[in-house]
Amino acid sequence: MPELKLRQVSQLPPLQAIRVFEAVARHLSFTKAAGELGMTQAAASYQIKLLEERVGAPLFLRRPRQIVLTEAGQRMAPAVSEAFALLGGAYAAARSGADGVLCVSTLLTFASNWLAQHLGSFQVAHPSLAVRLDTSNRLVDFAREDIDIAIRSGGGNWPGVEVHKLFNADFTPMLSPKLAATIGGVNEPADLLRLPILDPGDVWWRDWFIAAGLPVEELAKRPGSSMGAQAYEANAAIAGQGVAIVTAALFKAELADGRLIQPFDLVGDDGHAYWLVYPQARRNVPKIRAFREWILAEIAGQ
Amino acid sequence: MPELKLRQVSQLPPLQAIRVFEAVARHLSFTKAAGELGMTQAAASYQIKLLEERVGAPLFLRRPRQIVLTEAGQRMAPAVSEAFALLGGAYAAARSGADGVLCVSTLLTFASNWLAQHLGSFQVAHPSLAVRLDTSNRLVDFAREDIDIAIRSGGGNWPGVEVHKLFNADFTPMLSPKLAATIGGVNEPADLLRLPILDPGDVWWRDWFIAAGLPVEELAKRPGSSMGAQAYEANAAIAGQGVAIVTAALFKAELADGRLIQPFDLVGDDGHAYWLVYPQARRNVPKIRAFREWILAEIAGQ
DNA sequence: ACGGCCCATAAGGAGGACTTATGCCTGAAC
């Protein structure tokens, strides 16, 4: 489509030449403008000549000691300067603005049971960074959602993204001390069979029963209600409605203050883990780097 | 100076990429924007990717059926569009504005004796073109004066400029009929010796005397006052103060209405001529082309 | 008169931008 190209080209002059023109018009010197732009005087001369040919009129008068704007140049200079100021502003706004808000996509459970208690220290460390949490269990697609960084669980093998393991998604039974007391305490795995099991359809129960040497058939008999998220299941457990099977690392606070107890050291592990995930191409973006370094240090430090 | 370059580059993003971004943001389509810019979709994709890496954040979310601006993109788009509108306006203003005023540098004599009587028809033919006359006898330098086109006399061999011969700078004696009557009419060259000669030091007189077979020594005796310009000399002749030697083509009106008479057909010619002159590079600028075509037709037509 | 400053020009080279070709994904239509 050569005619289209021609039309376009005639609509707008070469941008590089205009950028040079703007600098030259400000300095009224080819040499100084070239210096500001980080190129040689010859390059500036070349670009101005190009632009003058395109405009169809000289833009500068070459006087012995300095140059001055022609009438045409004077008409052009102010608007061009303003346009570049706008452009610079827009660019800076996009850059810094992008640095000012960090969009984190996270799993519901992780948000309520880990981030909620730790995020404060990140905010303190980076007061200029606003964090926007996007809570969902979908697998985020960085190309089609406005997300900077995500926390996911799974095998950790996703293409095109950088991953850091936070901790294993292990699992172990938990219940409220009050519920345990109703049967005189939970001392060995078999004791669990005398209590209601929240979401017995969860494969984690099956794995753990096998590991604990309990009969798996017990699970099938039970009435099940899938909770969907560990946080919900844990809440039910805290309320004393039954035994939950969850990731211990996410409930340190509940274990510490006695709302939940972990009766056995035995934990199941299906190889899944919690991961920090972000696009490879953006690994050096400051806010992403900041969040990464913070969360890894936080995890390692506890 | 690599660090200088770096500084500059980080100040402003690649302009070509921004131009593409502006179009894409308007169309919300890589393909359509590429079409408008006269390039392929792949090129647009490439430029956007470049810009996104530079900004440090995605600018568009790639949704299946269309793309949408990210937060960063939204911040950037309006100002960028405005900047390009400004740029386009400035460019158009310089272009069309430059087309609106034609600066003609001309010799005093040519201005008062030829242009004054013909310029009207040019104005009528090009009502949107304002003509600014710059009258001087200096040899204009297009590089350091704001001049579009010039009329000069001389040999016609100037470098870097396009030249068109208007008419020969021939010369012949002229005087007022009243003065001629004081000696009973001027019938042969020798009659001139009985009349005062304006500016006898002019080399034209010497050439013409030789061509007419008159003794050159006569000229040396005479008291001379250089007039500087044919127009002044002719005015003195019209006032009856003496005989002038001027270019006949420039005094057609005076000859026609009898203010001056040309007693002899004999004209001198030193090879000089009147020329239309302008920079080669600007030969196709509309206003320059218009003036050239008009003046050549006007000269040819009389 | 001579050196310095500044711009113009020519030749040459490095890198960027664009094109072509192809693949992938998704949504719509049959």
Added chain:
DNA sequence: GTTCAGGCATAAGTCCTCCTTATGGGCCGT
């Protein structure tokens, strides 16, 4: 459900723009 079409991404290759180095010319100041 399957195929088709629309739209973007990616890879490889080519061309050309833009910049650099080098040099010359004009004018000013000392």
